[in-house]
Amino acid sequence: MKKFTVTEITRAVKGLLENTFADNIAVKGEISSFSRSPAGHLYFVLKDQKAQIKCVMFRGMADKNKGYDPKNGDSVEAIGELTVYEAGGNYQLLVKKLDYDSVGLFWQLFEEVKKKLEAEGLFEDELKKPTPYLPKRVAIITSPTGAAIKDFLITMKNDGAVFEVDVWGVPVQGKDAIAPIVSALSKAGAMTDRYDALVLMRGGGSLDDLAVFNEEYVARALAACKVPTISAIGHERDISICDFVADKRVATPTAAASFLGEGYSSAGRELDLLGKRLTNIMNQKVMNANQRLDMLMQSVGSASPKKRVESDRRQLSYLIKSLSGHTLQMTDRKKAKLNELIGIMSRISPKAQIERQKNSINDIDRRLKDALFNKKRSESDRINILLQKVSGFAPDRKAENYKNKLDNLVYRMKSAVKSEVTDNKSRLAPLTAKLEALDPHNILSKGYSFVMLDGKPIKSVFDISLQDELEIRLNDGYINSFVTGKKVSEENDG
The missing domain is CATH 2.40.50.140 (Nucleic acid-binding proteins)
Incomplete structure (x- = not known):
């Protein structure tokens, strides 16, 4: 060793x-x-x-x-x-x-919280609650004095949205903001009988500015809301843990206002479109009916009994004149021929020949008379047939038939137009009822009132100052008053 x-x-x-x-x-x-x-x-x-x-x-x-x-x-x-x-x-x-190295630490903590909540299933699509198409009242959790709420309200007004807004004022930056945000989410998120949607919102900022929206406590409080939630934090490029747990994520506060007001904009556009379509249909129906009426009148006019009789009378007169002229011409020709024969006979002289010629002349005269008689009788029969046709034509009965056809066409035209109007009224009725139900002025008759400053509705105590002259609108008139004091509600303080 x-x-x-x-x-x-x-x-x-x-x-x-x-x-x-x-x-x-x-x-x-x-x-x-x-x-x-x-x-x-x-x-x-x-x-x-x-x-x-x-x-x-x-x-x-x-x-x-x-x-x-x-x-x-x-x-x-x-x-x-x-x-x-x-x-x-x-x-x-x-x-x-x-x-x-704040960025490195930021994303390290971000990923830790994200993976933890994702493993618990808080990001699943099955948990996402749908936002109502026409929300009536919305809770906004944000700074009451920040640019975000101002942008939201301006966009809401420009889009024509008429839902009510309750602002839950909270700090939106720093560690001290965690508790107020969690408290507001817990309270407002449970009010399903009051709110149709809840928006957690703030404007843009640095990673440190937005860090509170990556806190696990805040994300869990947002996920626990019973009211459908919308995350509108920062700008398009900013991502937070709250974006993953919210039922709907939009890029900015302005986008949140547009999203919530889309139903109202669509309803307005649909009403305008239906109105134009109804007008076009009515105009087309009237134009078609007028064209059919004109054609019928022309048809009736061309088939008028009076005109038919006048035409037949003119034809009869022409035939009579033609027959008379033809008869006179034939008679004149026969007489001329007879005179010519008489002259010849007078020059020949022999009595027998004269007698033969006389008999011949008599025969010719008889034949001439028979021919004239037959011709006259034929023309007379033709005239009688024509007169029978004219007399058999019933002007009153024909006129009555045309009148019945005209009345039937007018009745069908009115029925078609009435049916089209009824169908379009039925389609318009639900949308009209929805819009009337959302009209703020309808609630005046229930004992509520509108408070206005310079002709504009007051929605927040932050919109007025001491000594401002206010106009209070009731169902039957107005009251003028001055602001002597104001107080923020306890809910908004939370």
Whole structure:
């Protein structure tokens, strides 16, 4: 067995350690047992969850590191040499540079809490509660004087949303904000009979500013809410533990207002669209009915009994005139032929021949008369048939048929328009009822009142100042009053 002195062992360890870690090394950990000697040297311990190492930073190096003033609890990165302090028999880090490592510690703690809650199932989609399409009242947990609530209310007004808002004023930064936020979440989150949604909200900031929303207590309180929850913390790039446990995550407070007001915007757009469609349908129905009526009137006009009779009478007159003219022309031609024959006979002389010619003439005259008689009788029969058609045509009965057709068409047109109007009224009724139920003015008849300043509704005690002249609207008139004092409700103080 070899024997060694304490010095020999210590120097052997020193040589082995310093040779192994011959170059500068960087070590991350949390500062504890910090002290500053009268000479300006810094002494502290770096630790993590399982081990620790002593550190010393001599004055010369400390003076070069004045950009950061270390303290207990800080997460840092120390750069230096690993040495053995022989007199104390321990190894230590001779620190040459010390940097604050808040980002590293932040994400370390972030991941620890995230993994823990995720393992418990608090991030599961099955636990997410749906937000109502048309919320009536919403709880806002945020700073009552911050830019976030102002942006929310402005966006809500611009979007035309009419839900009520209760602001639960809490601090939203630092360790002191944990208890007030948890208390507000526990109280407001249980009021399912009052609130349709709950928004945990703050504007943007640094990682340290938003750190409270990564606290396990805050995340668990948000997850335990019975009211549907919305996380609206920071900006689009900011992520918090509360974003994972909330029922809905939106990027900003402004986005939260737009999300909650989307139902009202959609309902308004749908009403406008239905109104336009109803107007177009009515106009088209009326236009079609007018066109059909015009066509019917033209058809009735062209088939008018009076016009038919007049047309037949004109045709009859034409036929009579034509027959008369034809008869006269034929008679004139026969007479001329007879006169010509008589002249010839008078020149021939012989009596027998004259007698033959006379008989012939008589025969011709008889035949002529028969032909004229037959022609006249044929034309007369044709005229009688035409007269029978005219007399058989019943103007009153035809007119009555056309009137019945017209009345039936008008009745069908009115029924179609009435049915279309009834259908569209049925579709509009539910949406109209929803909007009327949400109209703040309807509650005046129930004993409530509106308080306004300069014609604008007052929603918070922070909107008014002492000596402001207020107008209180009741169901049957107005009351003017002056502000002599104001007090924030106990719920908002929480």
